[in-house]
Amino acid sequence: MYPDTLASETGNMEDEVCYSSVSFVKSEEIKPREEQSVETQSEETVYTEVKKTGIQAEPSPSQTPADDGPLPGRPRCHRAVVALGLLTAALLSALVALVAYLQLRYEDASIANQRLHLKMVQLQQEKETLRMERDHLSMTLGVIFQFSDFPVDHYCPISGNSTQDRKCSRPCKEGWVYYQSSCYQFICSDDFYWEDSKNHCNKSGAHLVIIDTKEEQAFINNHTKFYYKEYGYWIGLQKTEDKWQWVNGSELIGGYWITNEKHKCAATMPSSDPLKSWKAKDCYYRYRLICEMEATVWPD
Structure with a gap:
């Protein structure tokens, strides 16, 4: 009869364990905590007590693999996307700055070329003027050398008393x-x-x-x-x-x-x-x- 007595006592013990577990859960729910903390703590307590007694509890419908928290790779992917966006923005900014710099250099080079062209034209005009003055002087001397005694006052009178400049332009001597x-x-x-x-x-x-x-x-x-x-x-x-x-x-x-x-x-x-x-x-x-x-x- 001993085995029956042992079985009866074992059953009483299991009932007491279950009862004590339920009483424990109820006492825990009465404590003033935030709703999410109480639910989480109760589920953990029940899971612990059931594990001790060997009773397997079925998972709560709300406790699904999707709610276990974000996957480990998701934050890294997010950081990579952000980093890639920042790098792209930096490259675009650098490209825009480079284009603006090249445009500025092109404009400066264009202005420099225009100034150089104007300077070349000016130098060419000055060269042509000097050439004409040289030819004019050579022809003037050729005319003067036709005379053995050139009457400068007749052909080249003084044009102004202040400068004493002479201009050789008369076709005839004075009085002719x-x-x-x-x-x-x-x-x-x-x-x-x-x-x-x-x-x-x-x-x-x-x-x-x-x-x-x-x-x-x-x-x-x-x-x-x-x-x-x-x-x-x-x-x-x-x-x-x-x-x-x-x-x-x-x-x-x-x-x-x-x-x-x-x-x-x-x-x-x-x-x-x-x-x-x-x-x-x-x-x-x-x-x-x-x-x-x-x-x-x-x-x-």
Whole structure:
């Protein structure tokens, strides 16, 4: 009968254990705690007591694997994504800064190229100006060297008293008249023989006037005036071996004669008809004279 008694006592003990466990759980639920803490503590206490008594308790429906907390790899993945985003933002910022820097450098280089181009153009213009000034000076010296005694005051007068600068631009010497690339001097102060008139013109680098065209003849006649009856101006025409020749050796063809008989030297007389003003005169008459020389062409 002993075994029955042992079994009966064992059963009583299990009942007491279960009862004490239930009483323990109830006493724990009465304690004033937060709702989530009480539930968690009760479940842990029941699990512990059941394990001691060998009774297997079924898991609570709310205690699922999904509620065991976040998986170990999820925080690491989140940190990696954040780090990757930060790295991408940093790279984009660096790229934007690099593009802005390159754009600034490009603009600076473009401005520098424009300034260099303008400087090159300016230097080229200065070079061209210097070349033109050099050529102008060379041509000016070429004109001056044509004279054995250059009359600088006649051709290159002082342009300003303050600077004393000279400008060589006159085609004719002072007191001479310019017409169709020639300069003419009408000597009205003294009377000369024809030969003396020729020498006087030669001393000034000119010659007695040579009339080639109707226009020149009209110009000469318009610049002569009466001063005595039958007094005129010697021109560079003389008869040699019954032929009229100009002082440069060329033979006269035609002419604007009033009369050309008897005498060997020619003078132009002031006339109302410019195409009839020449007269043959004795070479020892004392007349006024007209000198002619080529006009000086200065470089522009």
